[in-house]
Amino acid sequence: MCRNSNSGKKEGGFTIVEILVVASVMVIIIAIGASSMSGMSMFRRSVDETTNNIASLLQVGKLNSMRNGVEYRLVFAECTDIDESEPACPRCDTYTDYSPGDEFIAFTLERGDSNRGSETWCIQSSYTRKFRGDMVFTSSDNIGELGEPDGFTFLPTGMRRDFLDDTDDELVTISPASGSRIDKCGVVSVSPSGSISANEGKWVDSVCNPIRDAG
Numbered sequence: 001m002c003r004n005s006n007s008g009k010k011e012g013g014f015t016i017v018e019i020l021v022v023a024s025v026m027v028i029i030i031a032i033g034a035s036s037m038s039g040m041s042m043f044r045r046s047v048d049e050t051t052n053n054i055a056s057l058l059q060v061g062k063l064n065s066m067r068n069g070v071e072y073r074l075v076f077a078e079c080t081d082i083d084e085s086e087p088a089c090p091r092c093d094t095y096t097d098y099s100p101g102d103e104f105i106a107f108t109l110e111r112g113d114s115n116r117g118s119e120t121w122c123i124q125s126s127y128t129r130k131f132r133g134d135m136v137f138t139s140s141d142n143i144g145e146l147g148e149p150d151g152f153t154f155l156p157t158g159m160r161r162d163f164l165d166d167t168d169d170e171l172v173t174i175s176p177a178s179g180s181r182i183d184k185c186g187v188v189s190v191s192p193s194g195s196i197s198a199n200e201g202k203w204v205d206s207v208c209n210p211i212r213d214a215g
């Protein structure tokens with residue numbers, strides 16, 4: 001009796017079931033990778049947008065001060081108690097500062113009542129942005145004045161109010177929270193002469209290393 005020489009041997013190649021299993025695993029891996037990359041991209045956009053929004057609001061305040069001949073300031077806080085007794089000049093009685101971990105960050109643009117040393121500030125507009133919990137907003141120690149919320153104040157000359165007393169740039173930084181896997185950051189600075197710059201960068205060793213100057 002003749003025997004088939006291929007008896008007991010498995011034929012080469014994959015079955016359709018095996019191919020479908022491998023394809024399914026590859027699709028899942030690609031989907032996970034794409035989701036991770038999408039999340040990273042959204043984080044980068046959020047940092048960049050917030051950085052440039054702050055710079056744009058500062059430019060608005062500076063130009064309004066020069067145009068109207070009185071001080072303007074951008075406050076890094078939300079007004080939670082507005083005095084509207086004078087409709088033409090709503091004033092903030094209570095500010096709520098940003099705290100690390102907050103899901104939102106607020107900015108208030110205000111107009112002063114003098115070209116230097118304003119005592120009354122009228123709310124011009126308020127802005128609130130969604131802010132991720134793994135991001136942190138910090139301001140340099142030389143920002144703001146005693147008893148006032150943190151913020152930048154511009155004179156009608158285009159300079160910072162404290163240009164005669166403080167020769168250092170004032171900075172606000174958006175950086176990853178401790179333990180975050182993201183390394184994106186942003187810095188907005190205002191010089192004593194009123195020059196505004198926004199830099200997007202990479203967070204390395206607690207320093208935001210600029211990638212490019214956003215103007």
